[in-house]
Structures are given as structure tokens and as C-alpha cells.
Amino acid sequence: MPAEAVRMEGIVKRFPGVVANAGIDFSLSWGEVHGLLGENGAGKTVLMSILYGLYQPDSGQIYVRGEPVRMKSPSVAIRLGIGMVHQHFMLVPRLTVLENMAVGWEPCLGPFLHRAAMKKRIEALVEQYGLSVDPEARVEELSVGEQQRVEILKALYRGAEILILDEPTAVLTEQEVEALFKTVRALRDQGKAVVFITHKLHEALALCDRVTVLRKGKRVDTVPTSETTPEKLAEMMVGREVVFRVQPKPVSREGKELLRVENLTVHDDRGLTAVQNVSFALLDHEILGIAGVEGNGQRELVEALTGLRPTKAGKVSLDGKEATGLPARELAKLGLVHIPEDRQATGLVLPFSLAENVILGRQRENGFALGPWAQLRHRILHYAEEAVRTFSIVAPSVRTPVQNLSGGNQQRVVLARELGREPKVVVAHQPTRGLDVAGMEFVWERLLELRERGCGVLLVSMDLDEILMLADRVAVMYRGEIAGIWPRAEANKYKLGLAMLGGKVAAR
Amino acid sequence: MRLAKELALVLASLALALGIGAAVAQLSGLSPGAVYRELWRGAFADRYRLFQTLTQATPIMFTSLSFLVAFRVGLFNIGAEGQLYMGAFFGAWAGFTFVLPPYVHTVVALLVGALAGALFGFLPGWLRARRGTNEFVSTMMLSYVAIYFTSWLVSPRGPYHGTQWANQTVRILRSAELPRFVTGMQLHWGLAIAGILSIFLWYFLFRTPRGYELRAVGQNPGAAHYAGIDVPRTMILALTLAGALAGLGGAAEILGTHRRFIEFFSPGYGWDGIAGGLIARAHPLAVIPAAILIGALRAGGMGMDRAGVAPADFASVLQGIVIFFVVAPELFRVFRRIRRERRALVHSQP
Numbered sequence: 001m002p003a004e005a006v007r008m009e010g011i012v013k014r015f016p017g018v019v020a021n022a023g024i025d026f027s028l029s030w031g032e033v034h035g036l037l038g039e040n041g042a043g044k045t046v047l048m049s050i051l052y053g054l055y056q057p058d059s060g061q062i063y064v065r066g067e068p069v070r071m072k073s074p075s076v077a078i079r080l081g082i083g084m085v086h087q088h089f090m091l092v093p094r095l096t097v098l099e100n101m102a103v104g105w106e107p108c109l110g111p112f113l114h115r116a117a118m119k120k121r122i123e124a125l126v127e128q129y130g131l132s133v134d135p136e137a138r139v140e141e142l143s144v145g146e147q148q149r150v151e152i153l154k155a156l157y158r159g160a161e162i163l164i165l166d167e168p169t170a171v172l173t174e175q176e177v178e179a180l181f182k183t184v185r186a187l188r189d190q191g192k193a194v195v196f197i198t199h200k201l202h203e204a205l206a207l208c209d210r211v212t213v214l215r216k217g218k219r220v221d222t223v224p225t226s227e228t229t230p231e232k233l234a235e236m237m238v239g240r241e242v243v244f245r246v247q248p249k250p251v252s253r254e255g256k257e258l259l260r261v262e263n264l265t266v267h268d269d270r271g272l273t274a275v276q277n278v279s280f281a282l283l284d285h286e287i288l289g290i291a292g293v294e295g296n297g298q299r300e301l302v303e304a305l306t307g308l309r310p311t312k313a314g315k316v317s318l319d320g321k322e323a324t325g326l327p328a329r330e331l332a333k334l335g336l337v338h339i340p341e342d343r344q345a346t347g348l349v350l351p352f353s354l355a356e357n358v359i360l361g362r363q364r365e366n367g368f369a370l371g372p373w374a375q376l377r378h379r380i381l382h383y384a385e386e387a388v389r390t391f392s393i394v395a396p397s398v399r400t401p402v403q404n405l406s407g408g409n410q411q412r413v414v415l416a417r418e419l420g421r422e423p424k425v426v427v428a429h430q431p432t433r434g435l436d437v438a439g440m441e442f443v444w445e446r447l448l449e450l451r452e453r454g455c456g457v458l459l460v461s462m463d464l465d466e467i468l469m470l471a472d473r474v475a476v477m478y479r480g481e482i483a484g485i486w487p488r489a490e491a492n493k494y495k496l497g498l499a500m501l502g503g504k505v506a507a508r
Numbered sequence: 509m510r511l512a513k514e515l516a517l518v519l520a521s522l523a524l525a526l527g528i529g530a531a532v533a534q535l536s537g538l539s540p541g542a543v544y545r546e547l548w549r550g551a552f553a554d555r556y557r558l559f560q561t562l563t564q565a566t567p568i569m570f571t572s573l574s575f576l577v578a579f580r581v582g583l584f585n586i587g588a589e590g591q592l593y594m595g596a597f598f599g600a601w602a603g604f605t606f607v608l609p610p611y612v613h614t615v616v617a618l619l620v621g622a623l624a625g626a627l628f629g630f631l632p633g634w635l636r637a638r639r640g641t642n643e644f645v646s647t648m649m650l651s652y653v654a655i656y657f658t659s660w661l662v663s664p665r666g667p668y669h670g671t672q673w674a675n676q677t678v679r680i681l682r683s684a685e686l687p688r689f690v691t692g693m694q695l696h697w698g699l700a701i702a703g704i705l706s707i708f709l710w711y712f713l714f715r716t717p718r719g720y721e722l723r724a725v726g727q728n729p730g731a732a733h734y735a736g737i738d739v740p741r742t743m744i745l746a747l748t749l750a751g752a753l754a755g756l757g758g759a760a761e762i763l764g765t766h767r768r769f770i771e772f773f774s775p776g777y778g779w780d781g782i783a784g785g786l787i788a789r790a791h792p793l794a795v796i797p798a799a800i801l802i803g804a805l806r807a808g809g810m811g812m813d814r815a816g817v818a819p820a821d822f823a824s825v826l827q828g829i830v831i832f833f834v835v836a837p838e839l840f841r842v843f844r845r846i847r848r849e850r851r852a853l854v855h856s857q858p
């Protein structure tokens with residue numbers, strides 16, 4: 001058997017508007033845990049999905065065990081002994097562990113499933129890799145960590161020797177992470193090859209033999225973990241240079257606290273603490289950036305602040321008024337608006353027309369309705385036409401469904417609506433995600449305009465460049481807490497990158 | 509333009525269905541020409557038959573509107589049949605129990621019927637919004653509850669067994685009758701009420717903030733929640749309204765056509781409403797022609813049977829083929845949407 005399990009050469013994958021992989025080389029040896037490190041959107045998952053046959057590369061060559069192969073579909077990958085554990089589990093909750101495994105290798109006893117034979121094989125695997133799972137338990141009754149073990153078990157059961165784990169620790173507790181690491185080490189010691197996708201620095205260093213760092217679709221470097229440091233990896237991940245495309249103007253600040261958050265604690269959908277004891281204040285004429293790797297509590301923080309998620313503890317005040325736990329509609333009346341993270345899933349009703357979307361959330365306002373029983377249609381249409389002009393929205397007409405508009409124009413519709421409410425505080429969550437450069441610049445200019453007008457803007461973003469370009473102060477969220485807040489003059493990519501990845505930085 | 513496209517699609521499906529119907533007739537040893545001639549004559553030949561078609565179409569208009577309101581909020585009201593029965597019985601009950609001046613009595617009886625139907629819409633709505641119970645199943649099951657509950661009420665052991673020779677209530681008072689357009693024919697003012705309701709519902713859905721909110725919840729509950737709309741409440745409201753519409757249809761059918769509640773009186777008007785709502789592409793104004801189409805198939809089918817060119821069973825087959833083909837394109841869209849939602853649900857789980 002050749003020493004190399006997998007080799008990928010010059011992998012290119014384009015999606016409309018983005019190059020996810022721009023000619024990536026990657027190699028994986030037997031008996032190795034290979035970390036694939038990078039920020040969100042760096043191209044890690046896409047690269048591995050190509051290896052697993054979920055995507056076809058636009059160009060590039062894949063070798064498995066030294067043989068050139070074409071991964072037409074996951075079934076080809078499975079036949080070649082490749083298994084992938086996705087972030088989102090692919091299990092049937094109502095079936096037992098054993099029944100879930102049966103898909104793929106079904107030993108039969110006449111017309112029936114040969115349960116005993118299957119059980120034996122599963123138990124052997126459980127023994128070998130320390131994956132404690134009861135084969136007769138129903139998947140829906142298992143914890144997230146156990147379900148993940150089932151996924152790994154399923155891959156091994158199908159004969160996987162090359163295992164891809166896509167951000168496996170994102171959903172696990174501390175103890176479960178330990179158990180997972182033990183399993184992965186056992187796999188390595190058996191001579192199997194493991195790809196460990198992560199954006200957590202310390203995990204990569206603790207577990208992997210080699211690490212490949214990706215940034216914006218390109219491979220930065222591949223290094224043995226013994227020859228690197230957290231600082232070096234952080235720098236590789238975030239890069240050094242910041243490209244300034246827009247420039248904030250100097251403003252005179254009154255020092256009014258437009259938004260004040262004290263000891264805020266918020267739970268996620270599973271009831272676990274996602275935001276813990278977070279405190280900060282947002283001033284007038286200020287953009288406060290919140291940086292952090294996705295999944296460190298930013299979403300829950302934003303939802304709690306905008307009235308979409310209950311708060312567990314703590315206090316929020318808006319321009320001096322108590323605003324803890326108020327619903328979105330009440331907050332909007334007090335002058336807080338929200339540019340949501342996902343404009344298609346949350347910000348817009350795609351089949352609705354542009355005019356209908358421009359009043360979403362404002363449908364009962366006096367300017368647009370006479371009580372609940374009559375809309376003022378000409379006013380709505382007139383307002384929409386005005387929004388199209390002010391925000392340079394490109395659309396055939398205000399009656400066009402927004403699903404027919406480009407991403408940039410959809411975002412302009414959201415901005416037109418929310419900024420049209422003359423807010424005091426704007427919570428902007430990933431406002432430029434998925435936009436082209438022109439679209440980004442448009443959003444940035446609007447945010448800076450708000451700041452000059454005296455608004456407070458909370459800019460939650462995964463893009464460090466964006467935050468360093470726009471924000472007056474930068475906070476970093478890590479594991480639901482604020483790891484530190486720095487004035488922009490004292491912040492740099494290296495410092496923030498390290499804090500985002502859980503490194504200790506002297507904070508003020 | 510969208511309207512023209514949809515209309516062309518419906519007409520093409522109709523033509524295709526009639527073509528296949530002709531083939532089935534031929535294979536069954538019937539004469540396709542005679543079958544269609546009698547179908548047409550049975551439905552539209554003279555004033556009597558046209559009125560017969562419209563009489564059949566009236567309750568279907570109500571149940572189609574019922575299906576459509578729920579559909580617009582993203583829910584399936586499969587229970588219009590039961591809501592219709594509730595409205596029918598309690599409309600009749602108000603009709604023979606209360607003593608009121610003419611017309612006032614009619615209006616009160618109609619409202620009581622609507623209220624009874626609304627209850628059977630509210631229950632599954634509440635269960636769906638607060639407990640997550642699948643409304644598809646609950647509305648359908650409640651349908652049977654309503655059908656057999658009302659049947660028991662008028663059975664020999666029930667409290668409202670009104671006549672010895674059949675399981676039905678006593679006759680409603682004259683003051684509660686819904687007037688007929690022409691004496692001697694069953695066609696009654698329920699048709700006008702249904703027509704007015706179609707227009708009212710169009711206005712409600714497309715010209716009021718409440719209707720806007722209802723549609724927003726149906727198209728994207730996530731965005732509706734973000735916009736400060738109370739999603740569960742809107743769902744309950746829509747299903748309650750759906751129940752009220754079907755209930756009103758049942759009450760109108762009793763007060764206008766039968767003048768007493770008779771067990772199992774509906775030949776499936778509630779189920780026809782599902783087809784009617786889908787043929788109309790969930791548009792309230794399109795419900796009027798859609799219900800007339802189904803009513804014509806029903807009335808024409810009876811005509812075919814009477815003329816002896818085909819048995820009544822064949823009329824049912826033809827109805828099935830036509831409804832299937834005209835509904836199918838919309839049904840595909842619905843299933844695609846359900847599948848997409850399922851997939852989104854799977855992906856949102858950690």
C-alpha cells in the first residue's frame with residue numbers, strides 16, 4: 001500500500017460569484033490525522049465534499065491509494081473506503097442504531113435482516129475504537145455526541161479507511177470532545193487516515209499530525225504541528241494585510257449610551273448557554289464591531305438583542321429605556337432595527353413583491369394602513385418607488401417578486417426597509433455576506449452614513465477586514481463570552497485572530 | 509401574464525383529461541361522443557340544468573374558500589367536510605329552535621353554523637400552533653368526528669331525531685329559510701353569499717394588513733416572526749376562518765336546499781373543496797369558476813346517468829380524471845414545497 005492515502009492536485013471549484021477552491025493541493029497519509037484549518041468560507045468543506053463526491057471539481061485530479069479516480073458520487077467514494085461525517089447528521093431518528101447502519105450492508109436471513117450478524121460486527125467495532133453506543137437504542141433518544149459516534153461507526157461499518165470529520169467538535173461538550181479525540185487517535189493508531197476539519201486552533205494542535213491552512217479558497221501552507229505555534233497558525237488563517245475600500249470620517253461623539261447590555265445570558269435552541277454574562281455599551285456616532293468565528297454565540301446574542309429570542313438573565317436598555325425581553329415590534333418603536341444574517345430565510349418573503357417586502361414588519365404603520373382592515377396601496381407603492389430611487393435598487397418594477405432580484409439588490413431592499421424606519425440603533429448581522437464588491441461597498445457606505453448621522457451600529461461579522469475597516473471599537477466573542485474589547489487603534493488582525501481562536505491576549 | 513399562463517395550463521389540463529376520459533369511455537364500450545354530449549347537456553343545456561350545476565357548485569365554493577385560506581397560511585385544511593357538517597347541523601338547529609323575524613332568523617342561523625364550523629377549525633389550529641400537531645391529520649380525523657357526531661344527533665337514539673322515516677331533524681322554520689332565486693328550483697341565495705365572500709376574501713388577503721400577515725406566514729414563517737408577526741396566532745386565525753367558511757357553507761346548504769339537517773347529506777362537498785382550492789391556485793376569485801367546473805361535472809354526471817349513455821360510476825371516473833389532471837400541476841408544486849421544507853428542517857437540526 002502506498003504511503004499516501006489521498007492526493008488532490010490543483011482542485012478548482014467555482015460557484016456563481018465565488019471561487020470556493022482556487023487550485024488547492026492536498027495530501028493525506030496513512031496513519032495520520034490531518035487538520036484542515038481556515039475561517040468560515042475558506043473552502044475547507046467544499047474541498048472535502050469534492051473528495052467525497054458530493055461536488056464535481058471544475059478542474060484538478062484526485063488520487064486514492066496512488067490511483068487516479070473520478071469521484072462521480074458519494075457511492076464511488078464509499079466503495080473506495082472513504083467515509084464522511086457531516087456537521088448535520090444523516091440519520092433516521094425513528095430507527096435504532098443498528099437499523100441506521102443497515103443501509104449499505106444488509107446481511108439477510110431469508111427475507112429478514114440478520115440482526116445478530118450485524119450486531120456482532122457493530123460490537124466488534126465498538127470494542128476496537130472505544131465508541132460506546134447501544135446498537136438497539138433509537139437514534140432520537142441519543143445525545144448529540146452519541147449520534148456523532150453512530151455516524152463514525154456507520155462509516156467504519158461500511159469499511160471506511162479514510163475518514164473525513166467536518167467540524168466534529170462544533171456540537172460537542174467538553175467531555176464529548178475528549179472522547180472523540182480518543183477515538184480519532186485509536187483510528188490513527190490502526191493505520192487509518194483521518195481529515196479533521198476545524199477552525200479551532202487548539203484542537204488542531206492537540207490532535208493533528210499535520211495541518212493544512214486554507215484562506216479564501218487558497219492553500220496557505222501545510223505544516224507538521226510539531227513545527228508550528230498557535231501564533232503562526234493564526235496569522236496564516238487571517239492574513240496580515242487589510243484592504244481599506246471605504247474610510248470612516250472623524251465624528252464628534254456625545255458619549256450617549258444608545259444601547260447598554262449588562263450581564264446578558266442567552267440559551268441556544270437546545271437549551272445550552274450560548275451567550276454568557278455579556279456586557280457592553282454602544283455609543284452614539286459609533287460602530288461597535290463584534291468579531292468571532294461563527295458559532296460562538298453571535299447569532300443568539302443578535303437574536304436576543306432584537307427580540308427574537310428570550311433572554312435568560314441580564315439587562316438591556318435602549319437609549320436609557322428598559323428594553324429587556326421586548327418583542328421585535330416594540331423594539332422597532334424604540335428605534336432599534338435589525339439587518340438579519342440571512343436575508344432570504346429571515347429578511348425577506350421571497351415570493352412577495354418588492355413593494356410588499358419594503359413594508360414587512362411595518363405593515364400596520366399609519367403611513368401604510370388604516371387600521372387592520374385596509375392597506376394604503378398607493379402609499380406603499382409610492383414609498384417603494386422612493387426606496388428604489390434612494391437605494392439604487394435595480395428591479396423591473398416595484399411589483400416584481402424579490403426572488404427575481406440579485407443578492408445585492410435583495411440586500412438593498414432589506415436596508416431600504418430597515419434604515420427607512422429612522423433608527424437610533426442598527427444591529428447588522430453579516431450584512432455583506434454573499435455580496436459582490438459593489439454590493440459590499442454600498443452596505444459599508446450606508447453603515448458609515450448611519451454613524452455620521454449619530455446612530456449606534458452593532459456590526460456582527462465573521463469578516464475581520466470588514467470590522468477593522470468600519471468599527472470604532474472591536475469586541476471578540478469566543479465561546480459565548482466577550483474575550484475583549486479594543487479601540488480600533490489598538491486592534492490588529494493578529495491580536496483579534498488569536499482572541500477569536502481562543503488564544504489569550506492581554507485585554508483592556 | 510401569470511394569469512394567462514395559469515389559465516392556459518388549466519385549460520390544457522382539462523383538454524387532456526377529457527381526451528383520456530374519451531379513451532376510457534371507448535375502452536369501456538361506451539360512446540365518447542354520446543357521453544360528452546350528455547355531460548354537457550346535463551350541466552348546461554337549459555335553465556333547469558344550469559341551475560342544477562350552480563346548486564352543486566354553491567357548497568363547493570364555500571369549502572374551496574375554506575381550503576384556500578388555510579393553504580395561504582401554509583396549512584392544509586383537509587377537514588372542510590366535517591366543518592360543513594357542523595355548520596349544517598347547528599345552522600338547522602338554530603333554524604328550528606330560535607323564533608325570530610324572517611331574514612334576521614336566517615342571518616342568525618347562518619352565523620351559528622359558521623361558529624360551529626369555526627370551532628372545528630380552531631381546535632386543529634390551536635393544536636398545530638401550540639402543540640405542533642399535524643393539521644393534515646387532525647382536521648381529517650375531526651371530520652369523521654363531526655360527520656358521525658351529527659349522525660348520532662339525528663339517529664333514533666339521538667336527541668334531534670325529527671321524523672320517523674329517516675335520520676333527520678324536523679324542518680326549520682319558514683323565517684330561517686334562505687330564499688331561492690326561482691320557486692320550484694333549489695338554487696338559493698347561498699350562491700350570492702359565496703360569490704360575495706370570494707370578493708371579500710380577495711380583498712382581505714391582498715388588501716389588508718391582516719391578510720398580508722397571513723400570506724407572509726404562509727410564504728416564510730421565519731421572516732414573519734422576524735417582522736414581529738405572531739406566527740402561531742395567525743395560524744389559529746386562518747384555520748378558524750377556514751372552519752367558519754365551511755360551516756357557513758353547510759348552514760347555507762341546509763337553509764337553502766334541504767331545509768332540515770339530514771345525516772350524511774353531503775356527497776363530499778368538503779373533499780371537493782380541496783380540489784376546488786387547488787384548481788383555483790388558491791386565488792379567491794378563481795374559486796368561482798373552479799367550483800362551477802366541479803359542480804358541472806357533478807350535475808352533468810347525473811344527466812349522463814339519466815340519459816342512459818353511461819352508468820353513474822362512469823361519471824365518477826370522469827370526475828376523478830378531470831380533477832386529477834387539473835389539480836396535478838399545483839399538487840406537484842405543493843409536494844415540491846413540502847419536500848423543500850422537510851429538507852430545510854433536516855438541515856437546521858444540529
